[in-house]
Amino acid sequence: MSKAKILVTGGAGYIGSHVVAQLLEAGEEVVVLDNLSTGFREAVLGGELIIGDVGDTELVSNLLRQYPIDTVMHFAARTIVPESVSDPLRYYATNTGATRNLLACCARADIRHIVFSSTAAVYGVPQGGHACEETPTNPINPYGTSKLMSEWMLRDLAASCAMRYVALRYFNVAGCDGRGRIGQSTAKATLLMKVAAEAAIGVRPHVAIYGTDYPTADGTGVRDYIHVDDLAAAHLAALAYLRDGGASAVLNAGYGHGYSVREVLSAMSRAHGQSIPVLEQDRRAGDPPELIARCARIRDTLGWIPRLDDLDLIARSALAWEKRLAARRAS
Numbered sequence: 001m002s003k004a005k006i007l008v009t010g011g012a013g014y015i016g017s018h019v020v021a022q023l024l025e026a027g028e029e030v031v032v033l034d035n036l037s038t039g040f041r042e043a044v045l046g047g048e049l050i051i052g053d054v055g056d057t058e059l060v061s062n063l064l065r066q067y068p069i070d071t072v073m074h075f076a077a078r079t080i081v082p083e084s085v086s087d088p089l090r091y092y093a094t095n096t097g098a099t100r101n102l103l104a105c106c107a108r109a110d111i112r113h114i115v116f117s118s119t120a121a122v123y124g125v126p127q128g129g130h131a132c133e134e135t136p137t138n139p140i141n142p143y144g145t146s147k148l149m150s151e152w153m154l155r156d157l158a159a160s161c162a163m164r165y166v167a168l169r170y171f172n173v174a175g176c177d178g179r180g181r182i183g184q185s186t187a188k189a190t191l192l193m194k195v196a197a198e199a200a201i202g203v204r205p206h207v208a209i210y211g212t213d214y215p216t217a218d219g220t221g222v223r224d225y226i227h228v229d230d231l232a233a234a235h236l237a238a239l240a241y242l243r244d245g246g247a248s249a250v251l252n253a254g255y256g257h258g259y260s261v262r263e264v265l266s267a268m269s270r271a272h273g274q275s276i277p278v279l280e281q282d283r284r285a286g287d288p289p290e291l292i293a294r295c296a297r298i299r300d301t302l303g304w305i306p307r308l309d310d311l312d313l314i315a316r317s318a319l320a321w322e323k324r325l326a327a328r329r330a331s
């Protein structure tokens, strides 16, 4: 019998490409499905890349017939929070509607394991800034709602058939592949670590600090930053867990402690060797003051142990990738 393969939707994107790299290193066979709307062909370091839409039921059904897929890892999504506020239906179409179509194909093909990219944005503004998996979900933007609806579809579908799933609620993902092959290449980035790296090398003139009057130690927003390679490793742990017969689970993926915007910028300044120009601005709409994972469950359930929990290391990694990107652009 041929070896089971993993279908990775969105595997040409930032996080998916890091997971694909680790799957390949672990000897897994991978098929990537990506429409390249925000992903990059060259980010897929191996396996097969099929260019197409995850909501295309004919295409996905054919793929699931053609390849011996035992697990689907579903990353494909639109991910920019402010864009989800201005164009919500586009977010529901991809993150919820296309996910529904994918799940329908998976159910028909009797796929047993799904690993789903969820987000800390499902919590909205949790009381006290910390969120465990039992914290009430109360998203404050269409992006978070679109992802939560997909979690619910997974829950309900899994209850009706033999499918089991792990939904990982990522906190703030940053950094790049330790071997420097791939990283975050997203155009018009909005995420702090990436923006800070761009400002360090002069791709943008400064970093805006959105809000200096939050009820936090230094007045700026606090987040739980997780290195993308640690997050990718959590996906491999989720795969092993499901293949071992583990029950469906929703798990926070973070480190369990937070850093402020100013602390992130200080780490980036240290990585760069000089300070980064900043511009203090008003709060950005919809930003919680503090969002930090309670993450005992992922460690207990998957046996996942973070190895790169170091803000300076993450900043150096993000900066190294930004320099590589700039060099590529120049050549």
Ligand SMILES: NC(=O)c1ccc[n+]([C@@H]2O[C@H](COP(=O)([O-])OP(=O)(O)OC[C@H]3O[C@@H](n4cnc5c(N)ncnc54)[C@H](O)[C@@H]3O)[C@@H](O)[C@H]2O)c1
Pocket: 009, 010, 011, 012, 013, 014, 015, 016, 033, 034, 035, 036, 037, 038, 039, 040, 052, 053, 054, 055, 074, 075, 076, 077, 078, 079, 094, 098, 117, 118, 119, 120, 169, 170, 171, 172, 173, 174, 186
């Ligand atoms: N980056 C973060 O901090 C973060 C945090 C929480 C959750 N997530 C989730 O992680 C996943 C990956 O995010 P990312 O940061 O790598 O984003 P990304 O934009 O780099 O990757 C998304 C990938 O999906 C592809 N895609 C989008 N729509 C598609 C469609 N309809 N059909 C096929 N392919 C499609 C894109 O081309 C891209 O390659 C997303 O589901 C996102 O919601 C990301």
Ligand SMILES: O=c1ccn([C@@H]2O[C@H](COP(=O)(O)OP(=O)(O)O[C@H]3O[C@H](CO)[C@H](O)[C@H](O)[C@H]3O)[C@@H](O)[C@H]2O)c(=O)[nH]1
Pocket: 079, 080, 081, 119, 120, 121, 170, 171, 172, 173, 190, 191, 192, 193, 195, 207, 208, 209, 210, 211, 220, 221, 222, 223, 261, 284, 287, 291
């Ligand atoms: O240029 C910037 C960008 C961000 N920030 C601040 O930095 C912090 C982090 O903001 P990001 O935009 O980097 O990330 P978010 O916390 O807003 O959201 C990200 O992480 C969430 C989970 O925590 C979701 O997964 C979401 O998809 C993803 O965009 C916030 O306090 C924000 O106000 C700035 O001050 N300046």
